[in-house]
Amino acid sequence: MLSENPVRSVNVGIVGLGNVGTGAMSILAGNAAQIEAKLGFPLRVRTVCSRSVASKELPAGLAGVKRTADWRDVVNDPDVDVICELIGGTGVAHELIEAAIAAGKSVVTANKELMALQGAAIWEKAIAAGINLAMEASVAGGIPIHTVLREGISGDRIQALYGILNGTSNYILTEIEKHGTAFETVLAEAQRLGYAEADPSADIDGFDARSKLALLSALAFGEQIAPTDIYTEGIRRLTPLDFQYAHKLGHTIRLLCAARETDEGLLLSVRPALIPSETILASVQGAYNAIWVRGEYGADTFYYGRGAGPHPTGVAVVSDLMRVAREIRSGSPERVSPFAHERLGAYKPIPITLQRRAWYLRFRVHDRPGIIAALANILAGKNVSLDAVLQLPSDSKDNLPFVITLETTSEQDVRDAVARMATLDFLTEPPLVLPMETSL
Amino acid sequence: MLSENPVRSVNVGIVGLGNVGTGAMSILAGNAAQIEAKLGFPLRVRTVCSRSVASKELPAGLAGVKRTADWRDVVNDPDVDVICELIGGTGVAHELIEAAIAAGKSVVTANKELMALQGAAIWEKAIAAGINLAMEASVAGGIPIHTVLREGISGDRIQALYGILNGTSNYILTEIEKHGTAFETVLAEAQRLGYAEADPSADIDGFDARSKLALLSALAFGEQIAPTDIYTEGIRRLTPLDFQYAHKLGHTIRLLCAARETDEGLLLSVRPALIPSETILASVQGAYNAIWVRGEYGADTFYYGRGAGPHPTGVAVVSDLMRVAREIRSGSPERVSPFAHERLGAYKPIPITLQRRAWYLRFRVHDRPGIIAALANILAGKNVSLDAVLQLPSDSKDNLPFVITLETTSEQDVRDAVARMATLDFLTEPPLVLPMETSL
Numbered sequence: 066m067l068s069e070n071p072v073r074s075v076n077v078g079i080v081g082l083g084n085v086g087t088g089a090m091s092i093l094a095g096n097a098a099q100i101e102a103k104l105g106f107p108l109r110v111r112t113v114c115s116r117s118v119a120s121k122e123l124p125a126g127l128a129g130v131k132r133t134a135d136w137r138d139v140v141n142d143p144d145v146d147v148i149c150e151l152i153g154g155t156g157v158a159h160e161l162i163e164a165a166i167a168a169g170k171s172v173v174t175a176n177k178e179l180m181a182l183q184g185a186a187i188w189e190k191a192i193a194a195g196i197n198l199a200m201e202a203s204v205a206g207g208i209p210i211h212t213v214l215r216e217g218i219s220g221d222r223i224q225a226l227y228g229i230l231n232g233t234s235n236y237i238l239t240e241i242e243k244h245g246t247a248f249e250t251v252l253a254e255a256q257r258l259g260y261a262e263a264d265p266s267a268d269i270d271g272f273d274a275r276s277k278l279a280l281l282s283a284l285a286f287g288e289q290i291a292p293t294d295i296y297t298e299g300i301r302r303l304t305p306l307d308f309q310y311a312h313k314l315g316h317t318i319r320l321l322c323a324a325r326e327t328d329e330g331l332l333l334s335v336r337p338a339l340i341p342s343e344t345i346l347a348s349v350q351g352a353y354n355a356i357w358v359r360g361e362y363g364a365d366t367f368y369y370g371r372g373a374g375p376h377p378t379g380v381a382v383v384s385d386l387m388r389v390a391r392e393i394r395s396g397s398p399e400r401v402s403p404f405a406h407e408r409l410g411a412y413k414p415i416p417i418t419l420q421r422r423a424w425y426l427r428f429r430v431h432d433r434p435g436i437i438a439a440l441a442n443i444l445a446g447k448n449v450s451l452d453a454v455l456q457l458p459s460d461s462k463d464n465l466p467f468v469i470t471l472e473t474t475s476e477q478d479v480r481d482a483v484a485r486m487a488t489l490d491f492l493t494e495p496p497l498v499l500p501m502e503t504s505l
Numbered sequence: 506m507l508s509e510n511p512v513r514s515v516n517v518g519i520v521g522l523g524n525v526g527t528g529a530m531s532i533l534a535g536n537a538a539q540i541e542a543k544l545g546f547p548l549r550v551r552t553v554c555s556r557s558v559a560s561k562e563l564p565a566g567l568a569g570v571k572r573t574a575d576w577r578d579v580v581n582d583p584d585v586d587v588i589c590e591l592i593g594g595t596g597v598a599h600e601l602i603e604a605a606i607a608a609g610k611s612v613v614t615a616n617k618e619l620m621a622l623q624g625a626a627i628w629e630k631a632i633a634a635g636i637n638l639a640m641e642a643s644v645a646g647g648i649p650i651h652t653v654l655r656e657g658i659s660g661d662r663i664q665a666l667y668g669i670l671n672g673t674s675n676y677i678l679t680e681i682e683k684h685g686t687a688f689e690t691v692l693a694e695a696q697r698l699g700y701a702e703a704d705p706s707a708d709i710d711g712f713d714a715r716s717k718l719a720l721l722s723a724l725a726f727g728e729q730i731a732p733t734d735i736y737t738e739g740i741r742r743l744t745p746l747d748f749q750y751a752h753k754l755g756h757t758i759r760l761l762c763a764a765r766e767t768d769e770g771l772l773l774s775v776r777p778a779l780i781p782s783e784t785i786l787a788s789v790q791g792a793y794n795a796i797w798v799r800g801e802y803g804a805d806t807f808y809y810g811r812g813a814g815p816h817p818t819g820v821a822v823v824s825d826l827m828r829v830a831r832e833i834r835s836g837s838p839e840r841v842s843p844f845a846h847e848r849l850g851a852y853k854p855i856p857i858t859l860q861r862r863a864w865y866l867r868f869r870v871h872d873r874p875g876i877i878a879a880l881a882n883i884l885a886g887k888n889v890s891l892d893a894v895l896q897l898p899s900d901s902k903d904n905l906p907f908v909i910t911l912e913t914t915s916e917q918d919v920r921d922a923v924a925r926m927a928t929l930d931f932l933t934e935p936p937l938v939l940p941m942e943t944s945l
Contacts, residue, residue, distance in 0.1 A: 092802050096662050102727065103659060201657070207803045209657025216656065217641070217649025219543060220823025222536050287542065345809060348788050362532050363647045363810065363820035369785060370806035380803035383660025 075104075075390035076111035078139035080161060081151030082121050085175050085202065086113075088375025089149065089382040094124035100387060108383075108390050112139050140164045147389050149382060150174040155182060162187060166194045171393060173385040175202035175378060181276040185289045197392055199385035204277045205230060205354040207370035207377030209384065214284045214358075221360030223285040225325035227505065230277040232352035232372040233261050233268035234300050234320045238337075239350045242317065245305040260352065270299035271335040274322050278335055282324035285358070286331060286412040290324075296417035298336040302497050307427055309457055310468045311339050314425070314501075317347045321502065330415035339425050339501040346505060357505070417476055423452065423501040424471040424479050429493045432465040436491055440469065447482040449474045464493050470501065514547035515830035518579035520601060521591030522555040525615050525642065528815025529589065529822040534564035540827060548823075548830050552579050580604045587829050589822060590614040595622060602627060606634045611833060613825040615642035615818060621716035625729045637832055639825035644717045645670060645794040647810035647817030649824065654724045654798075661800030663725040665765035667945065670717040672792035672812040673701050673708035674740050674760045678777075679790045682757065685745040700792065710739035711775040714762050718775055722764035725798070726771060726852040730764075736857035738776035742937050747867055749897055750908045751779050754865070754941075757787045761942065770855035779865050779941040786945060797945070858917040863892065863941040865910055866923070869933045872905040876931055880909065887922040889914045904933050910941065 077093070079086055093100070093110055101107045112131040115121065123130065131142075136152075139145055140161065148165040150172060152158045158176050165172050172191070174180065180187070180203050191198040201211040205228070214223075229235050233255065240251045252269065255261035267273045275297045279290045300320050311318050316339040324333050340347050345367050349355040354372030359365050371377040430436055437454060444451055449471055456467040471479065483496050517533070519526055533540070533550055541547045552571040555561065563570065571582075576592075579585055580601065588605040590612060592598045598616050605612050612631070614620065620627070620643050631638040641651040645668070654663075669675050673695065680691045692709065695701035707713045712732075719732045740760050751758050756779040764773050780787050785807050789795040794812030799805050811817040870876055877894060884891055889911055896907040911919065923936050 088802075092660055096660065096802070099662055099727075100660065207806055209653050209806075212652055212657035213649050216824060216828055217652035218820055218824055219827050220532055220536065220540065221820045222539055287539075345785070345788055348785055360820065362528075362536070362816040364814075364817055366647055366649075366808070366810035368806070368808055371804050374804075376802040377804055380658055380661045380800065384656060384658055387659050388656055 072106045074107040074109040075146050075393055076109050076144050077147050077149060077386060078112040078114065078142060078145040079110060079149045079151060080114040080136045080139055081149075081153070082113060082115035082118065083151065083153070084375045085378045085382065086115070086149070086151040088379030089151065090127060091124045092376065092379045092383045093386075094126040096383070097126060100383070104387060104390060104394075106390075106394060108386060111145050112142055114139050136161050137164070140168050140170065145170060146393055147171045147173060147386060149386065150176060151382070152176075153178070155179045159183060163190065166190050166196055169194060169196060171197040171199075171389045173199045173202075173382055173389060175200070175382060177203040177273075177276045177280060181279040181292050184280065184283065197389045199389050200280070201385045202378050202381035204280050205356060205370070206373045206381055208354055208356060208368050208372070209381065210281065210356050210368055211284060212384075213366075213368060214281070218358065218360060218363055218366065221363045223326075223358060223360050225323070225359040226281060226285045227346060227357040227502075228274075228278065228281065228322040229319055229346065229349050229353070229355045230281075230322050230372065231268055231271070231274040231320060232354055233265070234271075234274070235349065235354075236260055236352045237269065238300060238303065238319060241303065241305055242308045245308075247305065248301060248303060269301060271297040271320065274320060274335045278322040278324060278333065281322075281356070282331070282333060285324065286326070288331070288412040290331075290333065290414065294414040295333040295335055297334070300337050303337055306457070306466055307497065307499075310425070310427065310455055312342070313455060313457070314339065314470065315342055316340060316501065317342050318499065319346070319349070323502075326412065327415070327420075329419060330413045332417060332420050333414050334417050337499055339499055340505050341503065344505045418480065419475065419477070420500075421473050421475050423473050423503050425499040425501055426469045426471065426483070427466060427497040427499075428469070429464050429466050430491045431493060432462045433491060439489060439491075440486065443482050443485045444471070446485075447478045449478055449482055476500075512546045514549040515586050515833055516549050516551040516584050517587050517589060517826060518552040518554065518582060518585040519550060519589045519591065520554040520576045520579055521589075521593065522553060522558065522561050523591065523593070524815045525818045525822065526553075526555070526589070526591040528819030529591065530567060531564045532816065532819045532823045533826075534566040536823070537566060540823070544827060544830060546830075546834060548826060551585050552582055554579050576601050577604070580608050580610065585610060586833055587611045587613060587826060589826065590616060591822070592616075593618070595619045599623060603630065606630050606636055609634060609636060611637040611639075611829045613639045613642075613822055613829060615640070615822060617643040617713075617716045617720060621719040621732050624720065624723065637829045639829050640720070641825045642818050642821035644720050645796060645810070646813045646821055648794055648796060648808045648812070649821065650721065650796050650808055651724060652824075653806075653808060654721070658798065658800060658803055658806065661803045663766075663798060663800050665763070665799040666721060666725045667786060667797040667942075668714075668718065668721065668762040669759055669786065669789050669793070669795045670721075670762045670812065671708050671711070671714040671760060672794055673705070674711075674714070675789065675794075676700055676792045677709065678740060678743065678759060681743065681745055682748045685748075687745065688741060688743060709741060711737040711760065714760060714775045718762040718764060718773065721762075721796070722771070722773060725764065726766070728771065728852040730771075730773065730854060734854040735773040735775055737774070740777050743777055746897070746906055747937065747939075750865070750867065750895055752782070753895060753897070754779065754910065755782055756780060756941065757782050758939065759786070759789070763942075766852065767855070767860075769859060770853045772857060772860050773854050774857050777939055779939055780945050781943065784945045858920060859915065860940075861913050861915050863911060863913050863943050864919050865908060865939040865941055867906065867908050867937040867939075869904050869906050870931045871933060872902045873931060879929060879931075880926065883922050883925050884911070886925075887918045889918050889922055916940075
């Protein structure tokens, strides 16, 4: 339902009609009356673009919009004020965004990969061109974490940010935890249900979460963070047994994205970690996302919602469009680059091996006398203090699992010790090493 | 540490140097370098005002600011761009805000009471005067819920909002729950520790939470909500026993603020309610606040943090100041009134008695035969279906507690039935009636 009053609309061109584009369009059409009431003017879809645009069914209320298969038509349309880049990837999407900026049009994007890789350069161009750039939808779809960091708690000085940022891997982990099912079985089922892709690597090996953490830590710390600055490890090696041991220790296991300030610099990682069961982060189940922010002044805040899906991510796109439209209408886009205070220089990434934490080491061995002594000797040789040895009942003498926890130790010392263990012939697989986030 | 570069600052006058004023000042002083790096210009405290200003110690870096005991000096200072109203209450604070607006100065306020009572009128004047008004600190101190509703998820259409908005009562309830201590004992201890006021009524009778819900639902539904539109009931009658029964039913009890859309209008309440233990809202312990928002498109999002305290609330004030300063600098304050879309008229409050829910009824009786039959007869007479009868072991024949749960029933029918029960001579106190929020 579009307005009949004569106030001039702000006009949107949508490029990319996949899940997110379709979700955003259906909100722009279905929620048009309330959007106009909030803004004081209509936000109108002027053009939509996708390669298969001819065959796309548009929501009621958008039947009359222009359709094109060539994104240049959208950039060159003098009636389009804002362009939504919802193609994804780093090819055409990049070309489109640069062309839009060059044409003096503001841009709303959901593209985490491109913004994580090229964000700083794109922002520089946007600021120089005097247009606005908004990217709420690029991380944690339904959670307005960009708005929170950019405005809501901008007065605080962020010390640490923890996130569960990949819904697929969180779904897989909580299924393993709840039902004691093996990783491969849960993954296959998730693929069958459409929760995981045919090639699941981006999700389960941590690369998707890594791009998201690069963007969020840029925003939180005002520093340019490359995805490759982030130590990344996936969830393939986790077993139901690891959850049993974690529970025994009062913890659960999540694929934890962490960015934290130390005196030496920023520690950045995406990896499975033990987190205490009583923390609110541990209560995040299934395909949900969550972000925990620790500020010097505001202390802890926590944000939770759906990480993906056409409608949750569509809300992020439409909310960005509304902000950008307001700023276009007021004549002065507020260009708040996430890298705006990068010149502080206080937050350079440092190697993860410098971090000191408690550790969980899970072994599988051919059982025989002297195993604990051999392992303890290696640990002692690295000055690593053993905290506890746990062994749940098992009848598998040939592949016996047990766990050693370590007191607070540097990751480098743990890695050195584990490297020395590789020569031990009783191990049936390399030890699984997980940090214990006891300070959460 | 103030900037030495020649970029002109935006200047702040702070009126009120209590907890929040002191917290905001210490952030403005301690975090000045990062605030300036984010803004691109300094945010400078120009004047501070309180009745006892002469004896106040100011943070390092603010030693040179002007001091006055008369708020008119701040309003009339041509060098002050933004005024922070941190006095509280509805008297002087109101006068100050109106004077600031009349003088063309933007206002940041933490005043929930005033904004809940007079917000719509104050916003109208602010918009007419072309100044900005910001009030993040007025609700749920450390949680940037205003920013989230105003911008982060502005594209969604909110269907329901649930909150735990009073830290004191949540602290008291979780202490009763954890330790099985009586309400009066926990309250006295909370008063001793400074968590509860000498006159605790505003917190434990729900009035503080009611003002907050009035503000949040105005923002969420774009409707002018008076505190008196909200059905309000406090936590005085809750006992450790109620938590035992709630747990038995898979629930806990919280002072729940609820605003939800129905076909007939808005249902608004602040009251103790049973909420399912597995929900994330149930995990909110101690003096924390939390807000759960259900949108038509974005589905559920959840926000959690400290509800009060000089620094968390100070972060809200300073973040508001930064936004307002940016808009002053860009020459066009974006005046987004929480009542901006009130003309939709779709969200009028309706009487709470129209709501239909499941119910928890806790009785205390002189035990004798026929009690359940008598109660069941009254319920049947009102067409109310009994769901279950629960009785935990007890040796108190003279004051025997038990619980009846009811299937989904209108609040009016439950009230009618309970009114009829008042005549029964075996009751030692009126039944305690709590809604069960099974749909959370």
